[in-house]
Amino acid sequence: xxxxxxxxxxLPKGVTYDPELDKLKSIIKVNSKELARVNExxxxxxxxxxxxxx
Amino acid sequence: xxxDRYLLRADIDSKMFKFISEGPKGNIEKIVYYTERRANIYNxxxxxxxxxxxxxxxxxxxxxGDSLKVLATVAKSLYVFTDxxxxxxxxxxxxxxxxxxxxxxxxxxxxxxxEKDFHVFGYRDNEFVKFERNGPYEGFLVKRKKxxxxxx
Numbered sequence: 526x527x528x529x530x531x532x533x534x535x536l537p538k539g540v541t542y543d544p545e546l547d548k549l550k551s552i553i554k555v556n557s558k559e560l561a562r563v564n565e566x567x568x569x570x571x572x573x574x575x576x577x578x579x
Numbered sequence: 580x581x582x583d584r585y586l587l588r589a590d591i592d593s594k595m596f597k598f599i600s601e602g603p604k605g606n607i608e609k610i611v612y613y614t615e616r617r618a619n620i621y622n623x624x625x626x627x628x629x630x631x632x633x634x635x636x637x638x639x640x641x642x643x644g645d646s647l648k649v650l651a652t653v654a655k656s657l658y659v660f661t662d663x664x665x666x667x668x669x670x671x672x673x674x675x676x677x678x679x680x681x682x683x684x685x686x687x688x689x690x691x692x693x694e695k696d697f698h699v700f701g702y703r704d705n706e707f708v709k710f711e712r713n714g715p716y717e718g719f720l721v722k723r724k725k726x727x728x729x730x731x
Contacts, residue, residue, distance in 0.1 A: 534593065534663065539584070539587060539655065541587075542588070542590075546591075546596075547590050547591050549633065553634060553635065555612060559672060559674045560622060562672050564616060566718055567617055570707065572707065573707060579724075579725075
């Protein structure tokens with residue numbers, strides 16, 4: 526049976542890959558109040574074109 | 580300040596990072612998580628990891644006496660993230676007024692260093708404006724500066 530290899534991008538010094546974080550990412554919840562605030566900002570104020578083009 | 584930071588662990592996509600803050604309150608696991616809110620626009624979430632509920636608390640004030648080192652570590656994650664996603668815009672708001680103020684102080688104190696590599700904006704009165712020291716902002720937006728080949 527072929528085992529699918531996970532491609533890991535080269536990380537800089539002081540940073541290591543932790544497969545546990547891949548699992549954690551799928552279950553962790555981000556503060557909904559904070560996300561609501563970010564969504565509110567983005568709905569009210571789209572990022573100006575001049576910033577997008579920087 | 581930038582060189583004194585904790586070791587970071589990253590997920591496969593370089594969107595989630597974990598590190599351990601060490602201080603008088605003990606070893607505390609911290610999470611930095613970049614989540615996409617719009618195409619190429621990411622929210623930066625930051626808080627203490629709670630192993631019991633597999634969640635993180637972004638309101639807690641740890642007071643572990645290492646805020647500069649923690650800030651430098653979060654900044655490092657921003658470099659790793661934007662190395663991978665150079666066109667990403669990163670937006671951050673504190674989960675509380677006090678935390679937003681803390682972010683502003685952190686940016687202000689390191690603006691000279693941050694601006695070498697990032698465009699920095701503040702959000703106030705329904706507008707994104709160029710970040711100025713001590714401006715009263717509700718949120719922050721950063722974008723990695725593009726490397727000009729003539730600068731190398």
